[in-house]
Amino acid sequence: MKKIKAISLVITMLILISGCAKTDQGKPLSNEEASLSWSKKQDKPFSLVSFPEVSEEEAKKLMKENYDISVTDFYMSSIKNTKEAFSNKEYQWNEPIYRVKGSDQELIMHTFMEYQKAEENLAIYGSLEAIYKFDAKKKENKLRRQSLIIIGEKIASEKTKEGIELLLQKESKTMKIVDSEKVIKKYQETIKKPKDELAYKTIRIYDDSRKAVKDKTIGRIIQVVFNSTGEVCELEMSITDYSD
Numbered sequence: 385m386k387k388i389k390a391i392s393l394v395i396t397m398l399i400l401i402s403g404c405a406k407t408d409q410g411k412p413l414s415n416e417e418a419s420l421s422w423s424k425k426q427d428k429p430f431s432l433v434s435f436p437e438v439s440e441e442e443a444k445k446l447m448k449e450n451y452d453i454s455v456t457d458f459y460m461s462s463i464k465n466t467k468e469a470f471s472n473k474e475y476q477w478n479e480p481i482y483r484v485k486g487s488d489q490e491l492i493m494h495t496f497m498e499y500q501k502a503e504e505n506l507a508i509y510g511s512l513e514a515i516y517k518f519d520a521k522k523k524e525n526k527l528r529r530q531s532l533i534i535i536g537e538k539i540a541s542e543k544t545k546e547g548i549e550l551l552l553q554k555e556s557k558t559m560k561i562v563d564s565e566k567v568i569k570k571y572q573e574t575i576k577k578p579k580d581e582l583a584y585k586t587i588r589i590y591d592d593s594r595k596a597v598k599d600k601t602i603g604r605i606i607q608v609v610f611n612s613t614g615e616v617c618e619l620e621m622s623i624t625d626y627s628d
Contacts, residue, residue, distance in 0.1 A: 413627060416560035417602040421625050422456060426525040429488035429518050436483055443482035447493060451516075451525070455493070458623065459514055461558045462532045466497055466510045469551035470544060475499040475508065491516040491525075508536035508544070531622040539616055548619065552589075552606070555621050559604050561590060567606060579614030586610075593624065600627050 413421055435446060447453040467477060476499065483494040497510030511533040518525055532555065539548060552571055556564035570589040575582075588607040596603030602625055609618035 411599040411601055413601055416562075420456075420458060420530075420560060420602050420623050421527070421627060423524055423526040424452065425523060426518060427523055429520065430486040430491045430516075430525075432488070433484065433486040435485070438482050438484065440480065440482055443484055443493065443495075446484050451491060453491075453516065453525075456514065456527065456530065458530050458558055459493070459495075459512065462512050462555065462621075463495060463497065465551055465554040465558065466512075466532070466534065469547040469554065470499050470508055472544075472547070475501050475544075489518050489520075491518075506537065508534065508539055510534050527625060529622065529624045531620070533621075534619040535617065537611075537615075537617060539619070548616065551619070556590070556606070559606075559621065559623060561604060561606075566590075571608065574608060575616065582610040582614035583612055584610065596624070596626050602627070 430451065433446075433450070435443075438446065444455055447455060463480060471477065478498045478500060481496045483492075483496070485492045485494070493514045493516075495510075495512040497512070499508040501507065511531075513529075513531050514527060515529045516525055517528045534548075534551070536544075549568055549571065552567055553564060556567045561567060567590050574587055574589060586607055586609045588605060590604065590606040593603035593605055595601075602623060604624075605620070605622050607620045608616055609620065611617040
């Protein structure tokens with residue numbers, strides 16, 4: 385009888401352990417989340433490389449030939465979205481500068497974008513980045529983070545405020561945010577607040593990162609940064625893969 389109880393106890397413990405292991409793996413990614421995730425088997429670490437200034441074609445070729453990585457839809461769409469958002473007669477679009485930098489465990493692709501308004505010495509800058517990590521134990525190369533940052537003294541001025549909303553709309557869809565219209569609404573509500581209340585603040589208008597960390601899925605953040613006078617001076621959008 386004791387032997388039967390002991391066997392039953394062991395079986396129960398194994399079931400519990402199995403259940404815990406399954407939970408630790410996190411929830412399966414949805415189709416939308418899966419489209420933002422990328423990984424592949426890789427036996428060796430990345431090589432130590434630095435290409436500080438290359439064209440789009442050269443950057444894509446480096447990533448594909450050296451690491452068998454195709455640039456993601458989010459990455460290329462973000463460049464297109466930024467260009468479309470701020471395309472007007474007031475600002476001149478300069479060709480983006482691409483950079484590729486690698487160490488043993490990490491590979492970074494970076495793109496610098498710039499809009500200039502020469503007569504007023506104003507500019508809008510964009511910084512786009514994709515970070516790949518090598519896991520030696522899993523022998524895996526995984527895209528861990530993608531981000532787009534827009535910076536400028538007057539990026540929400542009368543002549544560019546429509547561009548900001550257009551960019552938020554386009555990026556929300558590119559980031560596969562289901563309620564993308566709510567992002568625009570939250571932004572519009574936020575910038576209507578008193579300037580002194582907004583000064584030096586960073587306000588997140590979309591954030592599902594806590595749930596993503598818990599569920600080990602894809603986390604997305606969109607936040608607005610305000611300067612000393614309560615004007616929008618920076619937009620930050622990021623996608624982080626917390627899945628195993």
